[in-house]
Amino acid sequence: MQPGFLYGQEQQGNQEAEQEQEEASYIHGDFQSDAQYYIYEPKLQTQKLNEQFGNNTYLNLLYDRGNLSGGLRFEVYQPPLLGYDQRFKGSGIPFRFVNYKWKELSVTLGNFYEQIGSGLIYRSYWEFGLGFDNSIDGVRLRYNMLEGITVKAFAGKQRFFFDKGPGIVRGADAEFSMNELIPAFELSSTKINLGLGMVSKYQADDDTRLKLPENVAAFSGRAKISKNAFSLEAEYARKSSDPSLANRKIYRPGEALIITTGYAGSGFGISAGVKRIDNFDFRSNRNAALNDLLINYLPPMTPQHTYRLATLYPYATQPTGEMGAQVDVFYNAKEGSWLGGKYGTNFTLNYSRINGIQKQAVTGPDSAKGYNSDFFAVGENTYYQNMSVEVSKKISPKVKTNWSYIFIEADNEILRITNNLDVKTIYAHIAVADIAWKFKPKNTLRFEAQNLYTQQDNGSWAMALIEYQMGSNFFFAVYDEYNYGNKIESLKVHYLGASAGYTKGTVRVTLNGGRQRAGVFCVGGVCRFVPASSGVSMSVAASF
Amino acid sequence: MKKLLLIPFLLSLAFSGFGQNNIRKLPEVSLKNLKGETINSTSLLNSEGLTVINFWATWCKPCMLELSNIKDLYADWKKETKVKIVAVSIDDSRNTPKVGPLVSGKGWTYDIMLDANGDFKRALNVNNIPHTFVVNTKGEIIWQHNSYAPGDEDELYEIIQKNSAKP
Incomplete structure (x- = not known):
């Protein structure tokens, strides 16, 4: 009697707990507001603005209750900060959705973010700091069909500032885990995952002269194989002919291939990759330019630098055609070893190089096809080259140091890092002590000391920074960037500034005053140009 | 402006759920491990102790510093509190192939997950990284913190010790 009785009680208790769990609902969100007051300084060649103030703000508000979730995002740009697309000006709710999950099936109506493979044929994402959002407003299904097979399908129109693009984007993807599908493979140390994806766009032919394809399709196949410390990843994509502004209206299919391989041992890792991109600009409006209405994401095969002067010459993928290769080496020399010293030393090396693809123009009646290209022939022009070494070393329990050397070669005629067309290839040597x-x-x-040596563009730069982290809540920093190598005497300017910040839990407030040099700000594969400015700014970020 | 009507509706729904012991639970999102397998976020939970979920990226200097500074302490933390650290990289496909080799090269022993398109990041409202969550065995998020300053790991460990079951 006794045990049974107890058992019954426990059952009841569990049921109650479950019910409570199902009914519990949560509101959560995040918020950020960046504001700046601009001061006109002719010496910096800053723009004279009618509105001396800029503000970018968003608030994400999400709601969950059991299997139901939904949310929306307010955005305010009154007006947008300098360097952001001025077409954002205004405010609204450009993002809202509801989602419901039935065990293995998840349905989203409204806006969503999604990616197929590495993004070669489809990726939608949001990057507030870049002013980038290509979410689709439509419908998406995700279905775990069988153990080992996941299927996705979606359709809709892309967000375009506070409106939508003209084209319709639809796609489907299936992912197969061979270890789950094949019983004999279940316990194997070799893991194989395969995927097949398809995306197509529709846009009416509004051209009076040319007959343009209204439906453009792209396919991709991918595989990831890993065994112990080794891994190999490959994706190949093709796209049907898509005459557009980006490819100068040629009737030629596109192609993209990325292969990367890695070894992750103990205290040692190496990653190497190759890629080829040919005519793979993909947008839901064939007449779009800049970062507008991008459907896919072509990851750049160059490192993402974080030190300020090293960000002066970034690389952006050339969707019309490029071939590249990259190697990264990561090594941790143990404490007590010859290289490691008393506390160990960490090394990071990168070499990457991007060239164009070889193109032979098609002439005669077929000239609309644009060009022919040999798949394995590397183009003559080097678009970008990066060689970098970073050494991190602890000198004592209290002192940590980071030393970097970076060499960058950038073809300005292709990359248009600076609008000064007299600047051809830039060669820069950067040294950093941190x-x-x-x-x-x-x-x-x-303390940070940086120097960039170059004879091209605006010449050499030096930078110094002192930062004081006081407790875990406050920080103060003073920095100066000095363009000492500028050939024009009046442009040898100091960009001096100071910032302070306060963090508590998930709330962060940052203040900044002073000058900021012009530069290209990149996250992932997307970049935006930020002009030089002077003024006072404040940023508030919070999540709940 | 019809959209604005949604807000009072959402708020009323939310408050109808309040009053109960309402600590948010870890949302269910698909992630990838370094082998390319799909992993459900809720399966990351540690049954023996707390789970620390740390959002980082290869291009984030303070994140790398934080994970490097915790590296030497992690073995002791595990022994004393059975805590598990899951480091979720929000690198996109530009850098995801480098994550495994980099983690090895740094000598980190954390569980590494990839959130290449930010699904998990958005579900947890992470706007800037590093962002750290402490989750208990029931999946409840009991603490979170944004940014990293050297020494913050001591505060994190105090939280872990305070909330870990005494043996």
Whole structure:
């Protein structure tokens, strides 16, 4: 009697707990507001603005209750900050959705973000700091059909500032886990995952002269194989003929291939990859330019630098055609070893190079096809080259150092990093010393010294930064970037500034005052140009 | 402006759920591990102790510093509190192939997950990284913190110790 009785009670308790769990609902969200007041300084060649103030703000508000979820995002740009697309000006709710999950099936109506494989044929994402959002407003299904097979399908129109693009985008993807599908493979240390995706867009032919394809389709196949420390990943994509502004209206199919391989041992790792892109600009409006209405994402095969001067010359994928290769080596020399010293030393090396593809123009009656290209022939022009070494070394329990050397070669005629067309190829050598000294618990002083040597573009730059991290809540920093190598005497300008910040839990407030040099700000494969400015800015970020 | 009507509706729905012990649970999102397998976020939970979920990226200097500083302490933390650290990389496909080799080259022993298109990041409202969550065995998010300053790991460990079951 006794045990049974107890059992019954426990059952009841569980049921109650389950019910409570099902009914529990949560509101959560995140918020950020960046504002700047601009001061006109003719010396910096800053723009004279009618509105001396800019503000970018968003608030994500999400709601979950059991299997139901939904949310929306407010955005305000009154007006947008300098360097952001001015077409954002205004406010609204450009993103809202509802989602319901039935065990293995998930349905989203409204806006969503999705990616197929590495993004070669489809990726939608949101990057507030870049002013980038290509979410689709439509419908999406995700279905775990069988153990080992996941299917996705979607259709809709892309967000375009506070409106939508003219084209319709639809896609489907299936992913197969061979280890789950083939019983004999279940316990194998070799893991194989395959995927097949398809995306197509529809846009009415509005051209009076040319007959343009209204439906353009792209397909991709991908595989990831891994065994112990080794891994191999490959994706190949093709796209039907898509005459557009980006490819100068040629009738030629597109092609993209990325292969990467990695070894992850103990204290040592190496990653190597090759890629080829040929006529693969893909947008839901064939007349779009800049970062407008992009359907796919072509990952750049170059490192993403974080030190300020090293971000002066970034690389952006050339969707009309490029071939590249990259190698990264990561090594941790153990403490006590010859290279490692007393506390160990960490090394990171990168070499990457991007060239054009070889193109032979088609002449005669078939000239609309544009060009022919030999798949394996590397183009003569080097678009970009990067060689970098970073050494991290702890000198004492209180002092940590980072030393970097970076060499960058960038073809300005292709990359248009600067609008000065007299600048052809830029060669830059960058050295960075970064020293952090934790002089008492939770108090760190950090010094950064950087130098960029170049004879092209605006000449050499130097930078210094001092940052004080006071406790875990406050930080203060003073920095100066000096364009000492500028050939024009009046443009040898100091960009001096100071910032302070306060963080508590998930709330962060940052203040900044001073000058900022012009530069290209990139995240992932998308970049935006930020003009030089002077003024005071404030940023508030929070999540709940 | 019809859209604005949604807000009071959402708020009323939310408050109808309040009053109960309402600590948000870890949302269910698909992630990838370094082998390319799909992993459900809820299966990351540690049954023996707390789970720390840390959002990072290869291009984020403070993130790399934080994970490197915790590296030497992690073995002791695990022994003393049975805590598990899951480091979720939000690198996109530009850098995801480098994550495995980099983690090895740094000598990190965390569970590494890839959130290449930010599904998990958005579900947890992570706007800037690093962002750290502490989750208990029931999947409830009991603590979170944004950004990293050297020494923050001591505060994190205090939270872990305070919320870990005494043996």
